[in-house]
Amino acid sequence: MGFKFKNVDFLKFDSLLNEDERMVRDTARGFIEDNLIPIIEGCYREGRFPRELVPLMGEMGFFGANLHGYGCAGMSNVEYGIVMQEFERGDSGFRSFVSVQSALVMYPIYTFGSEEQKQKWLPELAAGRKLGCFGLTEPGFGSNPGGMTTRARKVGDEYVLTGEKMWITSGTIADVAIIWAKVTEEDDKVRGFLVETDRPGFKADEVHGKWSLRASVTAGLSLQEVKIPASNLLPGSGGLKSPLMCLNQARYGISWGAIGAAMACYDTALQYSLMRKQFRNEPIASHQMIQEKLVWMISEISKAQLLSLHAGRMKDAGTLTHEIISLAKRNNVWMALETARMARDILGGNGITEDYPIMRHMMNLESVKTYEGTHDIHALIIGAHITGIPAF
Ligand code: TGC
Ligand code: FAD
Numbered sequence: 264m265g266f267k268f269k270n271v272d273f274l275k276f277d278s279l280l281n282e283d284e285r286m287v288r289d290t291a292r293g294f295i296e297d298n299l300i301p302i303i304e305g306c307y308r309e310g311r312f313p314r315e316l317v318p319l320m321g322e323m324g325f326f327g328a329n330l331h332g333y334g335c336a337g338m339s340n341v342e343y344g345i346v347m348q349e350f351e352r353g354d355s356g357f358r359s360f361v362s363v364q365s366a367l368v369m370y371p372i373y374t375f376g377s378e379e380q381k382q383k384w385l386p387e388l389a390a391g392r393k394l395g396c397f398g399l400t401e402p403g404f405g406s407n408p409g410g411m412t413t414r415a416r417k418v419g420d421e422y423v424l425t426g427e428k429m430w431i432t433s434g435t436i437a438d439v440a441i442i443w444a445k446v447t448e449e450d451d452k453v454r455g456f457l458v459e460t461d462r463p464g465f466k467a468d469e470v471h472g473k474w475s476l477r478a479s480v481t482a483g484l485s486l487q488e489v490k491i492p493a494s495n496l497l498p499g500s501g502g503l504k505s506p507l508m509c510l511n512q513a514r515y516g517i518s519w520g521a522i523g524a525a526m527a528c529y530d531t532a533l534q535y536s537l538m539r540k541q542f543r544n545e546p547i548a549s550h551q552m553i554q555e556k557l558v559w560m561i562s563e564i565s566k567a568q569l570l571s572l573h574a575g576r577m578k579d580a581g582t583l584t585h586e587i588i589s590l591a592k593r594n595n596v597w598m599a600l601e602t603a604r605m606a607r608d609i610l611g612g613n614g615i616t617e618d619y620p621i622m623r624h625m626m627n628l629e630s631v632k633t634y635e636g637t638h639d640i641h642a643l644i645i646g647a648h649i650t651g652i653p654a655f
Contacts, residue, residue, distance in 0.1 A: 265619050266534040268296070268352070271526040274565045279572060280341075287342040291349035294323060299353040304617045306478040310471075312360065313478065314436065321391030325350075325361060327369035333385035335369070341575035344519035348571075351520030352527045355627035356479030358520045359634075363432045364388060366512035368395030371441050371455055374508065375499035380457065384439065396437035398428035398484050399506050405430075406640050407655070408443070409503050413486065415444040415456060415496075422446075422456060422496060424489045430634070434467040434482025441497075442486065443506050455500035456491060464489040475630040511585050514635050515578060518591035519571045521599035521631060522564060524624045528599075529560040531619050532606035539611075547609070556605045563598040570594060586648040593641035600628040 270277075277285060298316055306313050320326065324336030329343035338346070343365075351358035369388050372380055387393040404410040413426025424444055434440070440458045445451040458465060464487040469480060497505075536548035536557065547553050574591045577583040603625035607614035615622050632638050640655075647653040 266531055268300075268527065268530055269534070271530055271561070271564060273561050274568065276565070276568050276572075280345075284339075284342055284345060287338065288345045288349060290323070291325070291346045292352075294320075294325075295349050295353040299350075299357060303354050303357070303478060304620075304623070307354070307356075307623050308477075308617060310473070310477045312436065312480050313357070317391040317394070320361070321389065324389075326389050326391055327365045327373070327385065329365075330369060330373050330385070330389075333373070333381055334389035335385065336389075339575075340515070340578040341572065344516060344571055344575045347516040347520040348523040348526075350523065352523030354478050355520065355524055355624065355631050356476035358516075358523070359432050359476060359479045359631075362513045362516050362520070363397055364391075364395055366516055367397035367509050368439070368441055370512045371397075371497060371500065371505070371509050372457070375455055375497035375505060376457075377494075377498050379494070380497070384457070393438040394433055394436050395439045395441065396431050396433040396482075396484075397509065398431050398434075398440050398442045399510075400428060400430050402427055402429045402483075406637060408506065409453075411443065411445060411453070413442065413444040415446045415454065417446070417448045417493070418490075420493045421490050422493060424456060424458065424486045424491065426486050428484040428486075430470070431467070431482045431484050433480050434484055435469045436480050437467070440465070440484065441509075442484075452501055453503050453505065455497040455505055457495040457497065458486070458489060458491055462489050462491065475626045477626075507585070510635060511588050514588045514592040515574060515583070517631060517635055518567075518574060518588070518595045521592075521595040521628070522567050522571060524628060524631075525560070525564050525567070525595075525599040525602040528603045528606035528621050528624050529557070529564060531621055532560070532609040533557055535610050535613070535619070553609060556609060560602045560605060563602065567595045567598050586645055589636065589641040589644040592635065593638055593645070596628065596631050597638060600625065600632055603628055 327335040328338045329340050331337040372384050399408050401411050415422045415424050442456045442458045446454050466485040467482045469482050536553050537546050539547050570591050607621045
């Protein structure tokens with residue numbers, strides 16, 4: 264059941280995009296429509312990540328799409344954002360998988376890696392022949408990653424890593440984990456390490472029982488005296504700033520992704536409200552209270568589109584700051600979650616079923632609100648910036 268998606272464009276937003284950007288949008292939209300939409304409800308019900316789509320995604324250049332060289336597509340940041348929007352219109356968990364592979368695994372190798380590390384890993388990750396995960400969060404340190412207790416000790420020409428990571432997307436399917444750890448010999452400086460997941464002492468256990476992001480793999484990682492060559496250190500990384508730079512990439516993508524989820528919910532609610540009749544045999548869309556909800560949604564989606572496009576143009580110009588990214592992530596995810604709740608309401612009882620995508624988006628967006636910095640942590644980041652007073 265459900266409806267065929269119709270483009271959501273109140274503001275003539277398309278006129279703000281160039282031909283390449285519209286082409287990227289159509290390609291990503293076609294990929295999701297043809298490959299993900301037909302299977303996503305089943306994947307969600309079964310708690311299954313649709314791994315079979317990975318090779319085609321690699322072929323189509325969707326991994327590390329805004330990186331240049333090493334087999335990457337070299338898209339602009341606006342084009343990359345549009346891809347995230349289209350992927351999350353399909354499913355937030357599916358977009359998460361791509362975000363992690365691109366922004367949290369390929370980006371740190373690209374930015375902090377040696378030439379040898381880049382040559383070895385980036386083409387494989389771009390093609391989807393290898394998958395990665397990003398281990399920052401720990402059981403006791405989520406919003407405050409600076410408190411991490413994972414350690415790396417330098418022993419001869421090796422590092423020995425010990426610690427626990429929690430809530431790690433793609434943890435059990437990754438070939439390589441980017442692990443952030445404090446280096447004992449460097450006064451506990453945080454640095455990034457490439458850890459092949461088949462190394463002795465490395466263990467990943469899937470988190471079961473999630474009611475959110477069910478089509479994405481989430482895991483806890485355990486590292487018990489895992490030995491890696493010293494050459495697996497990402498040499499350009501140093502300090503908490505390094506993982507936070509990766510988060511900027513992912514948060515920027517999420518700001519676009521959330522618009523996609525909201526578009527799916529709004530479009531479903533609009534089409535449903537025009538079809539569903541109650542009282543006087545008239546569509547529920549003829550009632551003022553339904554219209555007010557639809558207008559709220561399209562207004563907020565339109566504003567979010569402008570916000571992400573502005574952020575994207577700034578990112579392409581090299582002027583985007585992390586506080587603006589916080590504002591865009593926080594606003595757009597909140598907007599999408601509110602849109603999902605309103606859309607669910609408009610569908611009445613049908614809104615809670617898998618016949619329509621809304622409830623799935625709504626449950627997914629609860630995670631999106633929390634990960635990559637919670638809604639409130641982003642308020643504190645923006646608050647610290649405008650007042651000069653950190654209130655964490
Ligand atoms: P603080 O002292 O503020 O900062 C340490 C250093 O980093 C600099 N900095 C940043 N640099 C680049 N980008 C940013 N966004 C930055 N934020 C801060 C800062 O200037 C400082 O530099 P320096 O040179 O002085 O050393 O650090 P803090 O310990 O007080 O923490 C600040 C806080 C709360 C903002 C930060 O820890 C935070 O963002 N917490 C939220 C944690 C989080 O977002 N975790 C995400 C884990 S990954 C994930 O969720 C993946 S989900 C899957 C998917 O993406 O789809
Ligand atoms: P906490 O930090 O314990 O926060 C709990 C509550 O307290 C929140 O409401 C928060 O806003 C509030 N709070 C905390 N501190 C303050 C404060 N100072 N002032 C006011 N309120 C405060 N992490 C990774 O490293 N890699 C991944 O791939 C990854 N994928 C994820 C996938 C999923 C599905 C989920 C759910 C999480 C994932 N995460 C990942 C972890 C995610 O980034 C954290 O869950 C997030 O940063 C919040 O940390 P926490 O869950 O420990 O919550």
